[in-house]
Amino acid sequence: MIDTVSISKRAYAAIMLHLKNAYPYEACGILLEDKKSGTVESISSMDNSAGEDLKRSHYLIDPIALYRLETEAESRGMTVAGFYHSHPDKEAILSREDKLNMIPGIFYMVVSTKRFGIGDIKGYIKDEPDGKVYSVAIWEA
């Protein structure tokens, strides 16, 4: 199982900008990895489909939007490495709901966003369907 994920400087900056601008709402997106280098080279910010009244504390990526994006990315030699989302004014830990919805072996990046900017940034991975969650170190490559 992977224990580190590297993200290119450009992709990293793009994530932070997206999440910061979305504050005080939760925002989310897809991390796309270059199949050759194994580094997250680009991201795709996604609409938060959780609904107006839920957006402050929930996020949802529309499955069909994900389907379109991943088939398009595959044609460019990219693949989905994982997902990122923010927790406005909350810790960068996984909530009960976050854990329940985790796909085993897929990388999840959680960022705490604050009124004044970005707080903690953490990475997680779940080993098995009902298994444990581990932290994953994030490298800016």
Next chain:
Amino acid sequence: MNVYISATLRNFFGRNARLETDAKSIKDILNWLKDEYPEAEKVLFDENGKLRSFIRIYAGDENRSSEDKWEKALSEDSEVLLLPAIAGGAPENDSIIPEERRKAVAFDDKEIERFGRHLMLKDIGVKGQKRIKAARVVVAGAGALGSAVIQYLAAAGVGTIKVVDFDDVALENLQSQVIHTTRDLNRPKVASAKDIVRNINRGINFEAENTKLEADNIVDIIDGYDLVIDCTDNYKARYLINDAAYLCGIPVVFGAIYQFEGQVTIFNHNDGPCYRCAFPAPPPAGLVPTCAEGGAISPLPGIIGSIQANEALKLIIGIGDHLSGKILTVDSLYLRFKLLELKKEKECLLCGAHPSIKGVQDFDYEDFCGLKQPEEEIPIEGFTPEELAKRIENEDPMTIVDVREPHERAIQRFPNAIVIPIGQLARRMNELDPEQDTIFICKQGMRSILAINTLREAGYKGPMYNLKGGIDAMKDIMFSHEGAWL
């Protein structure tokens, strides 16, 4: 029929993006997938056989995830999509105090006045202060770190504070353990801790536990509390606290100091690392001195303990960023504060994927921390201070080797001892006479054991003895007339 598998789920379907099947309905497709890819069943269905909340099944653009749409026949040319719904929510309650306990708390007028400066902070307010009052916290160790922690927890209004310490107050404690005073000498440390908490706020429920932490009492001591603050000074206690707290599901705010340096972190919190992730095994006994041996500058535990108390309050109130998964190191001599990442280890024996430690009792802490002498090793012989004093008085032929560091000898020298710091022993063993008894001395009798083992490993064959309890144990019986003190 063509089934598309999302890239995120492909690992469970032999890395295939598209599968061909004769199945005619969603139900048939799912059954077929279960047979073809048994591994995938656990990913698609929970233990009750229900489709997992994050799995979505589409036929073309139509969402067919709910079970009542599974029987409906599919047209020959339709593509079925197996996709995840990537979703989640914010952490419900950042505080470690359950909501019902907070709601059960009320304040009187005096308390409103007393905690006014907390109440006026937006991030604390009445809600936060109620959590503080509802909190039940164990402070392990009423020494230097404990002094700062206990006073700030009491002042902040933590409702229940339990302090565990087996020790009595000694004169040398007063340099840094600021809750104890000259009047408390020889009293249990928990007694002066109780006095100080009473003087701050009589409303606090103070529980004194005048016992040593052991494998058979630790769980009883901490179970049912919200938080443990580790202010101990030895490895055995740290592993005991960590293991018991993890098994009871209680986070630990850890602090440690040595000379001019300190560290603070949080263990066992929200899937964060535990002490064993950071330190899988203790260093050999005697190698790393405790503060009693190594010393520490007086205000340092005040700094580290205050940060521990601050972390504890943030966990209780549920605000800010904290040190779970991070370790703060403080160098008070050169004023360097560093924040390092600390990872949860998959291989951790306690909190990893395949833990072997299932209970506090089934782990031998004495052995693990090198406190038990291994049976296959030749036991180390030693003299009590009285026996050594007698041999010196009888002028028995022997060599006394002082293995302490130069700055320690400056406090008090041992008469007629030759001086070889521990790091130089193996190199300088030809200075010793193997025909003669050699006695090794240090401050507390631990490093001298290490010295003897080092020489044995290096092949030294002469008779070697340890001064039990070190110079500390000897000073009352022989140094009063030597004029060796500074």
